[in-house]
Amino acid sequence: MREPTYFVLAALLDGPLHGYAIIKRAEELSGGRVRLATGTLYTALDRLADEGYVRLVSEETVAGRIRRSYGLTDDGASALRAEAQRMAEAARIVNGAATSPRASQLGRRPRTA
Amino acid sequence: MASEDERRGGDHRELASESERLADPDRDLAGADRDPADAVRMTHLERRARLLLRVYPAVYRRERGEEIIGTLLETSADRTGPRLRDVCALFVGGLKAIAAQNRQRTVGANLRVAVMAGLAIYTAFWFATYIDGVVLGFVWIGPGSAPPIGWTTWAAAMTALLAGATVILAWTAPRVGRLAGALAAGAVIVFAVANHDTLLAHLGQVLGLAGLAALAPRAWHPSRHWLWLPGVLAVSPLVELALGYGWLGYTWPRYALEFSLLAVAAAGILWTWIDARLMFAVLTFFALTAVQMAVMEIPYGLVDPVMLLVLLVTTTLTLASGWLLRRQSARAIRASQ
Numbered sequence: 158m159r160e161p162t163y164f165v166l167a168a169l170l171d172g173p174l175h176g177y178a179i180i181k182r183a184e185e186l187s188g189g190r191v192r193l194a195t196g197t198l199y200t201a202l203d204r205l206a207d208e209g210y211v212r213l214v215s216e217e218t219v220a221g222r223i224r225r226s227y228g229l230t231d232d233g234a235s236a237l238r239a240e241a242q243r244m245a246e247a248a249r250i251v252n253g254a255a256t257s258p259r260a261s262q263l264g265r266r267p268r269t270a
Numbered sequence: 271m272a273s274e275d276e277r278r279g280g281d282h283r284e285l286a287s288e289s290e291r292l293a294d295p296d297r298d299l300a301g302a303d304r305d306p307a308d309a310v311r312m313t314h315l316e317r318r319a320r321l322l323l324r325v326y327p328a329v330y331r332r333e334r335g336e337e338i339i340g341t342l343l344e345t346s347a348d349r350t351g352p353r354l355r356d357v358c359a360l361f362v363g364g365l366k367a368i369a370a371q372n373r374q375r376t377v378g379a380n381l382r383v384a385v386m387a388g389l390a391i392y393t394a395f396w397f398a399t400y401i402d403g404v405v406l407g408f409v410w411i412g413p414g415s416a417p418p419i420g421w422t423t424w425a426a427a428m429t430a431l432l433a434g435a436t437v438i439l440a441w442t443a444p445r446v447g448r449l450a451g452a453l454a455a456g457a458v459i460v461f462a463v464a465n466h467d468t469l470l471a472h473l474g475q476v477l478g479l480a481g482l483a484a485l486a487p488r489a490w491h492p493s494r495h496w497l498w499l500p501g502v503l504a505v506s507p508l509v510e511l512a513l514g515y516g517w518l519g520y521t522w523p524r525y526a527l528e529f530s531l532l533a534v535a536a537a538g539i540l541w542t543w544i545d546a547r548l549m550f551a552v553l554t555f556f557a558l559t560a561v562q563m564a565v566m567e568i569p570y571g572l573v574d575p576v577m578l579l580v581l582l583v584t585t586t587l588t589l590a591s592g593w594l595l596r597r598q599s600a601r602a603i604r605a606s607q
């Protein structure tokens with residue numbers, strides 16, 4: 158799962174959001190690292206909807222324009238959790254290796270960052 | 271997506287209030303209390319946003335266009351134009367939407383449109399040369415020479431008009447298009463006989479027109495965007511005429527046509543990864559041209575090795591693009607099942 162996709166799904170964890178709110182929430186959650194362009198967001202939403210990870214929840218008219226809110230499906234929530242788990246395990250490999258006895262045997266200084 | 275929504279259910283009232291909470295009232299783009307300067311800036315921004323959305327397929331624009339523009343305006347509220355990354359993302363998003371649209375069609379429908387486009391290019395290319403001849407018949411060329419305006423000029427003009435009508439009507443009004451195609455094919459044959467040409471010399475033109483008439487779908491209309499392809503070729507001689515005949519040399523119109531076609535071929539190659547239909551269309555044109563040229567050599571008993579090579583390369587590339595087109599279509603069918 159690519160990082161923008163991950164944060165689009167993560168943005169919807171607390172409940173359905175419309176396009177602009179997803180962009181702002183994804184930026185906030187990623188500490189400003191993921192700044193989704195409008196085109197990227199809707200391409201991702203189309204794909205995630207096709208995959209069954211995201212669904213259209215509501216439609217309303219704001220300032221004469223249709224505004225749609227999207228929510229996470231059960232499959233989407235599961236995929237997000239699985240990805241988070243995978244990343245945590247991947248991080249554990251690196252962090253664990255840095256402090257393991259074998260790293261010391263090889264003459265490496267464990268990272269403290 | 272509505273059916274998905276119904277299937278999964280959801281508390282719309284709660285979600286609407288959540289959405290309202292997130293909708294900043296200060297960003298009410300069409301609000302009556304907006305500063306007039308803001309309104310003008312938004313108009314410019316919106317106009318540019320709408321221009322960018324032209325990359326997306328018409329169906330997609332109707333479904334999602336207003337929503338995308340709304341979000342784009344919200345993210346660019348403090349600007350007079352979209353950011354470069356927004357421009358790039360919308361362009362790429364539009365291409366992906368086109369690809370996704372193709373994946374919803376069957377292989378047969380995609381191939382049909384591609385072949386129709388190829389035949390339309392062929393028809394436009396050769397009948398543009400007819401227009402070229404008509405122009406030559408009507409326009410003074412060089413000092414002291416005025417070519418006679420004979421019946422062949424009028425016949426060429428009439429045939430070119432019928433061919434042009436066939437190309438347009440095959441896309442817009444298939445029933446009339448079939449009639450126009452039959453008339454145009456008949457006109458080509460009459461023109462060939464009266465001009466003491468062999469029918470083989472016009473085989474490609476007749477095949478192109480008959481193919482267009484036969485393939486014009488009854489139940490649905492292919493996108494009219496395809497008409498720009500034959501349009502570019504058909505307009506080339508007229509552009510040349512507008513610039514002034516002879517100004518750039520006698521052979522300029524021919525070069526204009528050929529360079530137009532090469533430009534289309536180059537665009538087809540670049541576009542193939544998104545939509546192989548353009549490449550298939552261009553290759554259909556080249557295949558028909560190669561067949562016509564090969565047929566022309568039959569009466570003389572000549573077998574040009576270069577022509578055989580062209581046929582071989584064209585056939586290979588046509589098969590390759592056909593395979594790619596099938597792959598682009600088939601993936602979608604699997605996805606939709």
